[in-house]
Amino acid sequence: xxxxxxxxxxxxxxxxxxxxxxxxxxxxxxxxxxxxxxxxxxxxxxxxxxxxxxxxxxxxxxxxxxxxxxxxxxxxxxxxxxxxxxxxxxxxxxxxxxxxxxxxxxxxxxxxxxxxxxxxxxxxxxxxxxxxxxxxxxxxxxxxxxxxxxxxxxxxxxxxxxxxxxxxxxxxxxxxxxxxxxxxxxxxxxxxxxxxxxxxxxxxxxxxxxxxxxxxxxxxxxxxxxxxxxxxxxxxxxxxxxxxxxxxxxxxxxxxxxxxxxxxx
Amino acid sequence: xxxxxxxxxxxxxxxxxxxxxxxxxxxxxxxxxxxxxxxxxxxxxxxxxxxxxxxxxxxxxxxxxxxxxxxxxxxxxxxxxxxxxxxxxxxxxxxxxxxxxxxxxxxxxxxxxxxxxxxxxxxxxxxxxxxxxxxxxxxxxxxxxxxxxxxxxxxxxxxxxxxxxxxxxxxxxxxxxxxxxxxxxxxxxxxxxxxxxxxxxxxxxxxxxxxxxxxxxxxxxxxxxxxxxxxxxxxxxxxxxxxxxxxxxxxxxxxxxxxxxxxxxxxxxxxxxxxxxxxxxxxxxxxxxxxxxxxxxxxxxxxxxxxxxxxxxxxxxxxxxxxxxxxxxxxxxxxxxxxxxxxxxx
Numbered sequence: 389x390x391x392x393x394x395x396x397x398x399x400x401x402x403x404x405x406x407x408x409x410x411x412x413x414x415x416x417x418x419x420x421x422x423x424x425x426x427x428x429x430x431x432x433x434x435x436x437x438x439x440x441x442x443x444x445x446x447x448x449x450x451x452x453x454x455x456x457x458x459x460x461x462x463x464x465x466x467x468x469x470x471x472x473x474x475x476x477x478x479x480x481x482x483x484x485x486x487x488x489x490x491x492x493x494x495x496x497x498x499x500x501x502x503x504x505x506x507x508x509x510x511x512x513x514x515x516x517x518x519x520x521x522x523x524x525x526x527x528x529x530x531x532x533x534x535x536x537x538x539x540x541x542x543x544x545x546x547x548x549x550x551x552x553x554x555x556x557x558x559x560x561x562x563x564x565x566x567x568x569x570x571x572x573x574x575x576x577x578x579x580x581x582x583x584x585x586x587x588x589x590x591x592x593x594x595x596x597x598x599x600x601x602x603x604x605x606x607x608x609x610x611x612x613x614x615x616x617x618x619x620x621x622x623x624x625x626x627x628x629x630x631x632x633x634x635x636x637x638x639x640x641x642x643x644x645x646x647x648x649x650x651x652x653x
Numbered sequence: 654x655x656x657x658x659x660x661x662x663x664x665x666x667x668x669x670x671x672x673x674x675x676x677x678x679x680x681x682x683x684x685x686x687x688x689x690x691x692x693x694x695x696x697x698x699x700x701x702x703x704x705x706x707x708x709x710x711x712x713x714x715x716x717x718x719x720x721x722x723x724x725x726x727x728x729x730x731x732x733x734x735x736x737x738x739x740x741x742x743x744x745x746x747x748x749x750x751x752x753x754x755x756x757x758x759x760x761x762x763x764x765x766x767x768x769x770x771x772x773x774x775x776x777x778x779x780x781x782x783x784x785x786x787x788x789x790x791x792x793x794x795x796x797x798x799x800x801x802x803x804x805x806x807x808x809x810x811x812x813x814x815x816x817x818x819x820x821x822x823x824x825x826x827x828x829x830x831x832x833x834x835x836x837x838x839x840x841x842x843x844x845x846x847x848x849x850x851x852x853x854x855x856x857x858x859x860x861x862x863x864x865x866x867x868x869x870x871x872x873x874x875x876x877x878x879x880x881x882x883x884x885x886x887x888x889x890x891x892x893x894x895x896x897x898x899x900x901x902x903x904x905x906x907x908x909x910x911x912x913x914x915x916x917x918x919x920x921x922x923x924x925x926x927x928x929x930x931x932x933x934x935x936x937x938x939x940x941x942x943x944x945x946x947x948x949x950x951x952x953x954x955x956x957x958x959x960x961x962x963x964x965x966x967x968x969x970x971x972x973x974x975x976x977x978x979x980x981x982x983x984x985x986x987x988x989x990x991x992x993x994x995x996x997x998x999x
Binding site for chain 2 (some may be wrong): 460475488
């Protein structure tokens with residue numbers, strides 16, 4: 389059981405955005421995708437989400453290609469949070485979150501559904517926003533609402549099937565406290581058996597919270613494994629074109645990464 | 654006046670909204686049937702007597718089909734406007750963007766300014782005009798739809814631009830035809846351009862009515878998918894909405910509905926653009942309330958506008974398309990000023 393890209397490729401107008409990338413997201417795992425701007429992180433996430441179709445290799449959920457899944461069945465198994473989601477009309481926040489129940493074909497007025505929406509808002513740190521209007525919120529508040537919508541989408545009464553959550557920079561516009569809260573939420577979901585893939589920019593967050601990490605550079609996955617092994621300062625220095633050093637604990641494990649000097653890219 | 658969206662759902666608004674609109678619609682329909690050159694006395698209408706025959710004829714053969722058509726077309730135009738705004742994710746979108754009205758106008762311009770010179774054609778213009786307008790509307794829409802599809806994907810931004818270009822191109826030809834037309838042709842065309850519900854009778858309603866009714870009842874079934882589409886194509890897809898299939902089905906429905914409406918009644922502006930916005934101010938942007946409420950309000954507006962059109966200047970008629978704006982715009986501005994804060998507009 390997994391959501392996996394197998395030697396997947398994707399190109400636009402002759403340019404390879406993703407090249408022969410393999411990544412498998414397992415239930416109960418928090419997997420972090422790191423890499424420089426423009427390396428292909430979002431493209432890989434969209435391939436895994438199924439809204440881009442690979443032009444080489446394949447993307448499978450439970451060994452079945454995404455294209456063979458009915459759209460609603462797929463939506464009950466995986467939810468996606470994209471960057472910068474906006475709405476042209478002033479929807480209430482709880483109505484936006486309730487959209488996550490769309491693949492489940494129930495009335496949004498049912499009490500059970502309202503309870504799910506309320507619980508997801510709490511879990512995403514957006515409980516106080518329920519009766520606000522989405523287009524009046526700040527970027528960080530919107531991000532928390534969209535996280536709640538994604539959580540509601542993969543809430544199921546019985547969890548015999550593994551569910552997956554794909555997050556494109558969920559912490560990007562969050563303040564320090566909500567970044568922490570967001571990653572704890574992801575950890576809690578993983579503990580419940582959800583496979584969570586998150587694109588992050590800060591290697592220290594990955595170091596602290598991820599089960600596994602993949603590094604991506606120019607469309608290729610160049611390293612994959614445990615955070616402490618993948619996030620070696622030498623490798624990151626080469627990847628980002630920047631001198632990166634590590635503070636290590638007594639056992640030699642990396643505790644903190646920090647950059648010195650300026651980027652040579 | 655209305656109870657506004659209270660805690661956590663739109664359920665509390667459903668009854669007052671639909672109840673209020675339905676009552677107003679029934680009252681407006683009775684009023685519309687009563688008004689006209691022949692007074693209808695409802696108390697004696699179904700009692701045998703001398704006045705009865707004329708009253709019944711006026712009611713059944715003239716007023717009833719016209720009122721039914723106003724209800725249907727008003728409802729369809731308003732609902733088509735609401736779903737078009739969702740498809741384009743743009744509050745300024747309306748079905749005319751897809752080219753239907755422009756194509757129909759071009760066909761009508763040709764019929765009025767060119768074909769009537771062929772002599773006998775004027776005699777069967779009553780049939781030629783709706784058929785040509787329907788065909789012209791469909792043709793222009795097909796061109797716009799084809800231009801905006803690539804690799805099996807419908808791109809709404811391309812459609813917006815292609816529609817604007819086709820509209821401008823068609824408007825230029827219409828302008829050339831109109832300026833070189835003789836006076837009767839030009840007058841006929843101008844009247845058509847502003848809409849008239851008096852041309853169609855039971856025959857047209859029998860053909861077009863069922864189609865419009867099916868579209869009216871089908872579109873609200875896609876309400877939640879349309880809500881999701883407002884988040885964006887990718888986001889809707891992630892929510893399990895078959896985006897491309899949905900878009901195509903809804904575009905076809907909008908094109909058919911608008912073309913049918915325009916072919917029978919000419920161009921009636923304002924309803925498709927503003928009625929959905931007025932309802933968003935009252936009911937919020939969720940399509941489960943918005944679509945049926947827009948249909949009721951569109952029907953209400955058009956039946957009132959048409960009653961005014963045929964009674965205010967008897968025996969002449971005012972163009973109904975101008976009256977929808979004349980009645981609707983002040984009411985919309987009133988709503989806008991009263992409700993903009995509560996509706997979340999800044």
